[in-house]
Amino acid sequence: MKKEMVVATCLAMLENKLRTLQHEQSEVRAGASEQGKSTAGDKHETAMAMAQLEQEQNQQIQDQVLKQLAVMRQPRWLEPKTSGGAGALIETDQGYFFIALALGKIDVAGQAIHTLSMASPLGQQFQNCTLGQQLSMGNQPLRVLSIQ
Numbered sequence: 001m002k003k004e005m006v007v008a009t010c011l012a013m014l015e016n017k018l019r020t021l022q023h024e025q026s027e028v029r030a031g032a033s034e035q036g037k038s039t040a041g042d043k044h045e046t047a048m049a050m051a052q053l054e055q056e057q058n059q060q061i062q063d064q065v066l067k068q069l070a071v072m073r074q075p076r077w078l079e080p081k082t083s084g085g086a087g088a089l090i091e092t093d094q095g096y097f098f099i100a101l102a103l104g105k106i107d108v109a110g111q112a113i114h115t116l117s118m119a120s121p122l123g124q125q126f127q128n129c130t131l132g133q134q135l136s137m138g139n140q141p142l143r144v145l146s147i148q
Helices: 003-038 041-072 121-126
Strands: 089-092 095-099 104-108 111-116 134-137 140-147
Touching (some): 003 041, 003 095, 003 104, 095 121, 121 134
Antiparallel strands (some): 089 095, 089 140, 104 111, 134 140
């Protein structure tokens, strides 16, 4: 597994999420505009308030995704690693782990990669881990097979 493919998949996933959110935002605006043409009184005001709230929530999520994209576009994620830590792609006997952002499990060329942040309990265990080191994930032992 190449780390460049993992980073590219994370970027593509975030960019797709941003496009989806932007599309949803456009639909909410269009729906609010259409609602304004077809209703009057309290019902209209309630619909407009709900649309405004939905737009604000959507914008907050978009802002978060934009921050995540800015982080993932940094070249440090592609730098080779010899020990665990931010930017490390770690192969274990229990699967692959990419220490960057907590994006969940992603599929890269048919291989499941668990993305997690350094702040997570497992991310902290991976901090400064070395080849061959034994860690634990809950009650399961985890042996480090390679680090990129």
